[in-house]
Amino acid sequence: xxxxxxxxxxxxxxxxxxxxxxxxxxxxxxxxxxxxxxxxxxxxxxxxxxxxxxxxxxxxxxxxxxxxxxxxxxxxxxxxxxxxxxxxxxxxxxxxxxxxxxxxxxxxxxxxxxxxxxxxxxxxxxxxxxxxxxxxxxxxxxxxxxxxxxxxxxxxxxxxxxxxxxxxxxxxxxxxxxxxxxxxxxxxxxxxxxxxxxxxxxxxxxxxxxxxxxxxxxxxxxxxxxxxxxxxxxxxxxxxxxxxxxxxxxxxxxxxxxxxxxxxxxxxxxxxxxxxxxxxxxxxxxxxxxxxxxxxxxxxxxxxxxxxxxxxxxxxxxxxxxxxxxxxxxxxxxxxxxxxxxxxxxxxxxxxxxxxxxxxxxxxxxxxxxxxxxxxxxxxx
Amino acid sequence: xxxxxxxxxxxxxxxxxxxxxxxxxxxxxxxxxxxxxxxxxxxxxxxxxxxxxxxxxxxxxxxxxxxxxxxxxxxxxxxxxxxxxxxxxxxxxxxxxxxxxxxxxxxxxxxxxxxxxxxxxxxxxxxxxxxxxxxxxxxxxxxxxxxxxxxxxxxxxxxxxxxxxxxxxxxxxxxxxxxxxxxxxxxxxxxxxxxxxxxxxxxxxxxxxxxxxxxxxxxxxxxxxxxxxxxxxxxxxxxxxxxxxxxxxxxxxxxxxxxxxxxxx
Numbered sequence: 086x087x088x089x090x091x092x093x094x095x096x097x098x099x100x101x102x103x104x105x106x107x108x109x110x111x112x113x114x115x116x117x118x119x120x121x122x123x124x125x126x127x128x129x130x131x132x133x134x135x136x137x138x139x140x141x142x143x144x145x146x147x148x149x150x151x152x153x154x155x156x157x158x159x160x161x162x163x164x165x166x167x168x169x170x171x172x173x174x175x176x177x178x179x180x181x182x183x184x185x186x187x188x189x190x191x192x193x194x195x196x197x198x199x200x201x202x203x204x205x206x207x208x209x210x211x212x213x214x215x216x217x218x219x220x221x222x223x224x225x226x227x228x229x230x231x232x233x234x235x236x237x238x239x240x241x242x243x244x245x246x247x248x249x250x251x252x253x254x255x256x257x258x259x260x261x262x263x264x265x266x267x268x269x270x271x272x273x274x275x276x277x278x279x280x281x282x283x284x285x286x287x288x289x290x291x292x293x294x295x296x297x298x299x300x301x302x303x304x305x306x307x308x309x310x311x312x313x314x315x316x317x318x319x320x321x322x323x324x325x326x327x328x329x330x331x332x333x334x335x336x337x338x339x340x341x342x343x344x345x346x347x348x349x350x351x352x353x354x355x356x357x358x359x360x361x362x363x364x365x366x367x368x369x370x371x372x373x374x375x376x377x378x379x380x381x382x383x384x385x386x387x388x389x390x391x392x393x394x395x396x397x398x399x400x401x402x403x404x405x406x407x408x409x410x411x412x413x414x415x416x417x418x419x420x421x422x423x424x425x426x427x428x429x430x431x432x433x434x435x436x437x438x439x440x441x442x443x444x445x446x447x448x449x450x451x452x453x454x455x456x457x458x459x460x461x462x463x464x465x466x
Numbered sequence: 467x468x469x470x471x472x473x474x475x476x477x478x479x480x481x482x483x484x485x486x487x488x489x490x491x492x493x494x495x496x497x498x499x500x501x502x503x504x505x506x507x508x509x510x511x512x513x514x515x516x517x518x519x520x521x522x523x524x525x526x527x528x529x530x531x532x533x534x535x536x537x538x539x540x541x542x543x544x545x546x547x548x549x550x551x552x553x554x555x556x557x558x559x560x561x562x563x564x565x566x567x568x569x570x571x572x573x574x575x576x577x578x579x580x581x582x583x584x585x586x587x588x589x590x591x592x593x594x595x596x597x598x599x600x601x602x603x604x605x606x607x608x609x610x611x612x613x614x615x616x617x618x619x620x621x622x623x624x625x626x627x628x629x630x631x632x633x634x635x636x637x638x639x640x641x642x643x644x645x646x647x648x649x650x651x652x653x654x655x656x657x658x659x660x661x662x663x664x665x666x667x668x669x670x671x672x673x674x675x676x677x678x679x680x681x682x683x684x685x686x687x688x689x690x691x692x693x694x695x696x697x698x699x700x701x702x703x704x705x706x707x708x709x710x711x712x713x714x715x716x717x718x719x720x721x722x723x724x725x726x727x728x729x730x731x
Contacts, residue, residue, distance in 0.1 A: 116627075117582075117583070118578070118608045118611035118612070118614040118627075119611065120610075120611050120612075123611050123612055123614065126614070126627065127612075127614075127626055127627060130627045130628075130629070131629060141636075141637070142614070142615050142627055142628075142637055144582040144583060144585060144617060145553065145582060145583035146583075170533075170551070170552060200551060201533055201537070201549070201551065201552065
């Protein structure tokens with residue numbers, strides 16, 4: 086007998102998203118071909134049926150996500166994967182899942198936009214597009230891995246939060262993170278606890294009318310789940326509804342439900358915060374990265390320190406809700422926040438500027454090619 | 467007298483004296499195409515543009531390309547070309563034709579674009595009897611994204627997302643969308659052709675010529691399915707792919723007219 090020190094395989098980020106989903110208990114996948122996300126689709130088609138799950142090819146992204154929501158209405162953990170153009174089509178059902186409190190995980194692998202854009206070009210231009218896709222401005226939790234291990238772990242965590250909060254959760258990669266294959270030591274994967282939604286303890290004969298299947302005491306509470314096709318009569322609607330899941334216009338109870346959909350996320354925002362930090366005492370600059378720019382930022386930090394300069398670095402893994410506390414308590418002595426992003430507008434920068442309006446926030450922005458470490462270093466004070 | 471001398475004499479040809487029997491139409495750009503060897507796209511591009519040249523309508527023909535391998539059609543077809551969003555080509559063509567009814571408008575779409583993500587657009591364009599030509603390249607696979615199963619993939623056919631072959635119990639049989647289109651009153655002329663041999667190329671070209679003439683006469687929707695190959699996606703040589711096409715695709719997608727105009731005898 087000998088201890089296993091390492092199990093090393095060559096894996097892409099896309100493959101690890103699929104494996105993380107399987108580890109989280111994902112039993113349903115639907116997909117439509119789209120570069121650079123097709124690797125997730127392919128891996129799920131290859132592996133899910135052998136694990137007793139269903140992997141289905143959809144005629145478009147509208148159907149793909151709707152299949153997943155249907156499966157999740159029964160209680161199955163479901164996922165789909167896409168890129169910007171497919172996300173555009175999914176926004177209808179993302180909102181439906183949010184409104185009907187149906188857990189579902191969507192992996193989206195960013196490519197250059199807008200429209201069909203550049204299928205094989207990296208970008209981080211979907212940050213606000215993904216986050217701000219709802220009528221009403223609800224928070225969509227978004228996790229952003231920067232390497233294959235994080236792809237595995239964050240997909241697993243996305244399932245956890247999706248289940249616990251009963252809301253759609255996004256794992257947002259970019260093309261470089263999704264399609265780059267590298268050596269992965271499976272022993273590096275952290276212990277992960279798999280959690281599922283709280284199911285109803287109510288029982289019934291399937292005929293009872295007007296049971297509050299979406300009942301909650303306080304607005305931040307998450308109602309226990311009543312599956313379709315179960316003992317309790319289940320009514321689900323994407324329209325504004327009361328706690329019985331029935332369409333109602335502007336009643337106090339309906340408005341309470343509409344507030345609740347956001348409050349349950351706000352109430353858990355602190356717990357969802359996930360960052361990796363490398364704080365150096367005396368540093369005046371904090372580099373904030375996510376996705377592929379984390380890899381560049383790491384190299385920038387290494388070069389700066391090699392030259393004896395002090396710099397701090399924070400990699401955001403939970404992009405939304407904004408990890409406000411962990412960012413705030415990384416700001417001791419910081420005079421400038423530098424945010425490299427592969428988009429021209431500084432999308433996450435605009436979010437951070439809003440939250441930390443007393444800070445000097447500087448972007449390193451570029452589209453069409455990757456940001457270099459030197460471009461980040463040039464902005465460091 | 468050496469043999470070489472004879473050859474040299476034979477090669478001593480004056481180009482000026484030769485008759486041109488075959489050349490690139492002016493409606494095709496002088497560009498090397500990016501399509502894989504043996505792919506049907508190049509042939510269909512060519513016959514489409516030959517017809518445009520022969521009918522003298524280069525300056526009044528407008529094409530709409532799909533998302534798929536033929537996204538670059540505008541690089542080759544020397545006419546006004548748009549690339550629409552995935553599946554929306556016939557919808558975009560509708561808008562163009564409605565505001566420019568005197569122009570010749572066509573969409574050019576693959577099976578993923580036309581028969582999966584664009585099914586609704588395709589059916590409704592036909593049902594409205596939109597006076598456009600739809601050229602449907604059916605190669606039973608998603609070529610550009612890496613050979614995934616398409617709605618038109620044959621039963622039992624292996625693709626990257628049907629690794630054990632298409633299982634009709636799981637995903638249904640191949641969608642014969644051209645047959646559906648032929649059922650709609652708005653469809654004027656519906657036919658299925660191929661470009662795998664010279665005879666079929668001639669038939670295909672005739673179908674496209676007829677379709678454009680019908681459009682010039684103000685008739686309804688013309689729909690030309692080209693049963694095509696995808697050597698790269700099928701993982702075959704071009705010769706193998708054309709053989710496989712004949713043996714496997716034609717029985718499911720038989721060539722011939724599905725709907726001919728009633729006033730055309």
